[in-house]
Amino acid sequence: MADVELKRVSKRYVHGRRTTETLRDVSLHVRDGEFVSLLGRSGCGKTTLLRIVGGFVNADGGEVLVDGAPVSQPGSDRGMLFQHPMLFPWLTVLDNTLFGPRATGRNSPAARARAMELLQIVGLGGFEFHYPKQLSGGMMHRAAFARAMMAEPKILLMDEPFGALDALTRAGMQQFLLDLWNRRRFTVVLVTHDVEEAVLLSDRVAVMAAGPGQIVETIPIELPRPRTYEMSETPEFVQLKRRVRQSVEQTPARGAMVGMQLTAGG
Amino acid sequence: MGEEQAQTPAATPPGIALDEPRFGTRLLRRFAAVDWSRIGMGTLGIVALVIAWWLVALIIGDSVFLPTPAATVGTLVHYLTHPYPSQGDTLIGNTLISLARIVVGFTWGALAGIALGALMAGVRPIRLIVDPLIELGRPLPPLAFIPLLIVWFGIGEAPKIILIGVGVIPVMVVSVVAALDAVPEEYVEAALSLGATRRYALLHVRIRAALPAMITGLRLAMGMSWTSIVAVEMIAATAGLGYVILEASNYLVTPMIFSGILLIAVVALVLDGLLRLLRRLVAPMG
Numbered sequence: 001m002a003d004v005e006l007k008r009v010s011k012r013y014v015h016g017r018r019t020t021e022t023l024r025d026v027s028l029h030v031r032d033g034e035f036v037s038l039l040g041r042s043g044c045g046k047t048t049l050l051r052i053v054g055g056f057v058n059a060d061g062g063e064v065l066v067d068g069a070p071v072s073q074p075g076s077d078r079g080m081l082f083q084h085p086m087l088f089p090w091l092t093v094l095d096n097t098l099f100g101p102r103a104t105g106r107n108s109p110a111a112r113a114r115a116m117e118l119l120q121i122v123g124l125g126g127f128e129f130h131y132p133k134q135l136s137g138g139m140m141h142r143a144a145f146a147r148a149m150m151a152e153p154k155i156l157l158m159d160e161p162f163g164a165l166d167a168l169t170r171a172g173m174q175q176f177l178l179d180l181w182n183r184r185r186f187t188v189v190l191v192t193h194d195v196e197e198a199v200l201l202s203d204r205v206a207v208m209a210a211g212p213g214q215i216v217e218t219i220p221i222e223l224p225r226p227r228t229y230e231m232s233e234t235p236e237f238v239q240l241k242r243r244v245r246q247s248v249e250q251t252p253a254r255g256a257m258v259g260m261q262l263t264a265g266g
Numbered sequence: 267m268g269e270e271q272a273q274t275p276a277a278t279p280p281g282i283a284l285d286e287p288r289f290g291t292r293l294l295r296r297f298a299a300v301d302w303s304r305i306g307m308g309t310l311g312i313v314a315l316v317i318a319w320w321l322v323a324l325i326i327g328d329s330v331f332l333p334t335p336a337a338t339v340g341t342l343v344h345y346l347t348h349p350y351p352s353q354g355d356t357l358i359g360n361t362l363i364s365l366a367r368i369v370v371g372f373t374w375g376a377l378a379g380i381a382l383g384a385l386m387a388g389v390r391p392i393r394l395i396v397d398p399l400i401e402l403g404r405p406l407p408p409l410a411f412i413p414l415l416i417v418w419f420g421i422g423e424a425p426k427i428i429l430i431g432v433g434v435i436p437v438m439v440v441s442v443v444a445a446l447d448a449v450p451e452e453y454v455e456a457a458l459s460l461g462a463t464r465r466y467a468l469l470h471v472r473i474r475a476a477l478p479a480m481i482t483g484l485r486l487a488m489g490m491s492w493t494s495i496v497a498v499e500m501i502a503a504t505a506g507l508g509y510v511i512l513e514a515s516n517y518l519v520t521p522m523i524f525s526g527i528l529l530i531a532v533v534a535l536v537l538d539g540l541l542r543l544l545r546r547l548v549a550p551m552g
């Protein structure tokens with residue numbers, strides 16, 4: 001079991017005499033093994049919400065429950081992937097993957113074998129002793145995946161993990177994530193502002209609006225699994241994409257962020 | 267993920283067949299990666315300088331104004347094992363004296379600077395209190411403190427070692443604070459979400475990630491140490507390379523002045539080389 005329950009979560013930031021209400025009464029229930037995307041314009045509080053679930057930021061109000069227990073700090077039950085892979089540059093790919101076991105005093109030959117196996121799975125067999133700087137952007141992301149999976153998180157939190165990649169590599173990573181998730185069905189909360197990505201990967205898309213940040217709508221994506229990249233051309237897919245994009249476009253643009261671009265093809 | 271979901275797909279057998287290069291081999295490989303073209307060009311520059319020096323010395327033809335490289339090297343080699351001035355120490359002895367002062371002064375200054383910088387980076391009130399003091403003291407050349415240190419501590423070893431430290435501390439504080447500040451918060455967050463405790467993340471991630479930049483700070487501080495020690499040896503010392511240079515100047519022994527400068531250059535280069543080596547060890551990919 002690994003479900004995430006957000007109950008009327010709110011968050012304010014105070015700078016000087018001004019207060020920004022970043023999140024107001026956000027409620028969301030992510031079920032065990034479900035893949036949910038948070039989609040919305042820049043600045044609507046997606047990252048803040050994800051960081052609250054991660055335990056890096058505390059909410060001012062409301063509750064965050066993981067498997068029924070309130071979240072107060074980061075933990076290895078919630079794996080985190082950022083926009084940049086954040087591999088430790090002084091460690092080889094294998095040592096990066098073994099960081100978790102070492103930090104928790106669980107390094108062993110078995111852990112090492114498992115790390116090697118995970119690196120094979122993410123397609124980095126043969127690169128175990130390379131340093132992050134010797135990898136391409138996509139490879140670094142896959143190494144970060146292996147490192148996160150090594151901790152056996154119940155929930156994977158991702159903040160625009162492919163945002164910095166070129167279109168082709170991003171498509172490859174999305175397919176990779178689809179395959180991995182298909183095999184293991186862990187719970188995922190993915191932050192993105194790419195409509196196509198949200199539709200392709202998710203079971204549900206939570207559309208967020210800014211000022212104050214809130215979830216305006218949760219759209220179920222009832223496309224068959226396993227999914228592949230080719231499905232993005234089917235009429236059902238295009239229709240869902242349009243539906244999601246309209247929902248996001250109806251949200252008010254926030255101050256200077258009017259010109260924000262939604263990456264969507266259809 | 268639950269155990270039941272974590273099966274390995276049949277298509278991807280565990281890859282444990284690869285063997286990791288042994289530690290010694292890796293170390294060797296790291297240092298064998300010498301850039302010969304860089305060394306070649308560097309040597310070329312030095313050779314050009316020596317030739318230019320030689321030509322100018324021959325044209326001027328005044329060995330007190332500018333001795334030839336040969337005359338200088340002759341003096342240097344002779345006095346490596348003979349005392350200069352005659353009641354003093356050999357050049358080797360004087361070099362070791364300066365080196366010892368540098369090592370002791372630099373070490374305590376660097377340790378104090380690192381500790382203070384780390385505290386400032388980690389504890390906000392300390393930063394707010396100490397920062398203005400550092401900013402106030404930093405533009406002051408350490409040499410300005412020499413007279414004061416002589417009044418307080420005489421002309422023994424204490425004022426020299428203190429002076430070096432006083433020069434090193436602000437340099438280290440500034441670079442340690444900058445190095446720790448520059449570590450992305452996400453490194454630490456990644457570590458925490460992999461199960462690390464805050465303490466482990468601080469030691470093995472935040473501080474570890476800042477190490478290369480801190481070592482660059484050490485290199486800058488080392489330069490500062492040489493400025494301090496040569497200056498104080500010229501003003502208040504009876505041994506050391508700074509003292510030798512000043513003594514040679516008083517008696518117009520120009521080759522000896524050059525010898526002293528050369529020795530400083532060589533020792534400084536070696537110490538800097540050690541620090542660069544250290545940096546290469548902690549930052550394998552530069």
Ligand SMILES: Nc1ncnc2c1ncn2[C@@H]1O[C@H](COP(=O)(O)OP(=O)(O)OP(=O)(O)O)[C@@H](O)[C@H]1O
Pocket residue numbers: 013014015020022040041042043044045046047048049193
């Ligand atoms: N540490 C902070 N201090 C002050 N304000 C913050 C902080 N973090 C976020 N905010 C504010 O909260 C709001 C939401 O920020 P957040 O980063 O969550 O948005 P986002 O939806 O992730 O945007 P993007 O798509 O651009 O990444 C912004 O107005 C931002 O200014």
Ligand SMILES: [Mg+2]
Pocket residue numbers: 046047048159
């Ligand atoms: Mg964000």
